[in-house]
Amino acid sequence: MMKYVLRGGAIIALLIFLFSTAQAAPVRVVFIPKATMPFFWQVMERSARHTAERLNVDLVWRGPRNEINLLAQRKLLTLYTRTPGTDAIVLAPSSLDDLNPEIAEAAEAGIKIVVVDSPSSSRHVSAFIATDNYHAGYKTGEYMAAKVGPDSTVMIMGYVKGNVSTDRREKGFRDAMKARAPGVTLVSSHCEKGLYRVCAQAALAGLRKYKDLAGVFAVNEISSVGLVEALGYHEGTRPGTVVIFDYNQRLEDALKDGSVDILVAQSPETMGRLGVQTALDLVEGRCVEAVKRCPVLFLDRESATEDVLKTLRLEGFSGVEASPHIMGINTPTP
Template sequence: MRDFTAQQYRLSRRAFLSASLAAAGGLALAACGGSSATSAGGNNYTLALILGVKGDPFYITMQKGAEAKAKELGVTLLVDGPAQWSATLQTPIVNAYVARKVDAILIAPCDKQAMIAPLQQASNAGIKVITVDTYIGDGDYVHGPVTFPLSYIGSDNVQGGKIAGEALIKAIGGHGKIYIQNTVPGTSTTDQREQGCKEAIEATHGAVTLVGVDFNGDSAAKAAEQTTAMLQRVPDLAGIFGTNIYGSEGAAQAVKNAHKQGQVKIANFDAPEQAIIDLKNNVVDIVIAQKPADMGSIGVQYAVDALKGNMSAIQKRVPTGYVIITRDNVDTPEAQAAIYKSS
């Protein structure tokens, strides 16, 4: 069993590559309802970053990383995203940026199938497409069914789910019952995290059993309701894996309400400030921090490389790694730097 206490999982050794993206153009920004970051000079490119959902600390952190890189390189960055995790709401944002004739789109697709067609239209219009965090098709842009995106930049989510599962299994003593709190079926990242956790459970050869998986629709309130029902049905539940911010937050609230802190162990995927508070208060036991700022920064850099014709600098798949945060290392500089921003 790996020691997760203070180890950072680095899934790519590639250095950040060269150059970046996007300066002013065209219509008023209000047409897309987003925000912009601009610095004088640069290459006169316009880049659009389309988030999975507005207001989520993960995507706020991604936006900050992208904005910092855009400022460093002297380019314009436009940012928008739907108010809820929904391909139906995300598609018009893509269409608006296509109409605006931006040079490149960085996007966290809300659905791996439904977002193929609108992004294909963007690519057909000559817009460079890069996916960050989530992907379309099967994420294999070399041999898979969808190959037009230039790159998929994000965590190895099967491995991330397996890391979380293994850490949770260790926390419960290697045997017992585990429950998975998931979000929206068809979301590439969380589907894979569930898969990875299940692989970790299967590797125990029956010592650990999965008692259920629920989908909360990206609602912490619904996750709390579902987890409360599970705690009532399975009073000897040993551990819970929350596949993203909302599932983890709702599960933690349900465990607190049931006064089972410490008794029911929780592996929290994603590292908002509330997760760190819950960790310090012994409600959550493991926090898996992704690197959304890196995703945004590398995406900006890749987009400009592509616009400059420097395709040799671009990798089709860039895993961005994790930081595992526990009570033993939560106050270290590395762990503190990995906590997501709320504003």
């Protein structure tokens, strides 16, 4: 009789151990960025991994190499929706609408959905974390309008149409220019493939086509690098005011050597950190903000101090660390 009691006790102990082990398994968050190559996404990855380690989250980071591979994002969404153990997906969608069926399938499987950087129109998204891109573009347009003459020409170095972040950034810039400098002619040259080389070719073509530009605004990291490269090859007059958006080492160098006048930097660190934190909160049943806006820096050569640049080079900046420089406080005076 005692033997059976011992066996029964051992079985119960084993069941308790297995149950406690299952309970202790970390939450799995799958993070699908638009791309993995640009520095913007590399910073976001480092931030997400650091946050996941701190919070004991099992993080999977997978995405396409460049930002125009919607098919790869669709396949990854389907793969991890149908892979057992996925608790939440953090997605930076390359399209406003085209991933909605895959997002719906994930949500119906009980997976929490957090979107970062660019919005999704899906009703299944629980939280959105991003720059206010329209406002950032508008503030940039206000600065440009104050710098250029009333009858001058300004070129927008645009990006792939349908990329909502850059579309809204460009829309804000255009609206500000129309409101503050209605006599200025706006022209554009767009990079339609989302590649550095293609953006450089498009920028150089625009610089050669539109003579005596009073200003140029590049809307993201890839178009900004393309513009900086094109300026190096351009034989004509340098545009009067050059504003670039996003940060990497090449763009920092261009700010320092005077190739550009203003660098507008987002905080991919904030998006990575809050993306993982918000996903965990949702899985564990905590309330989250539906929309969270991330800080933006306006930097000229004087305000681009080594301390500020160090945060951008290594791990981006958070709203707390960069509070003196947040958009609206650090907006440059023309």
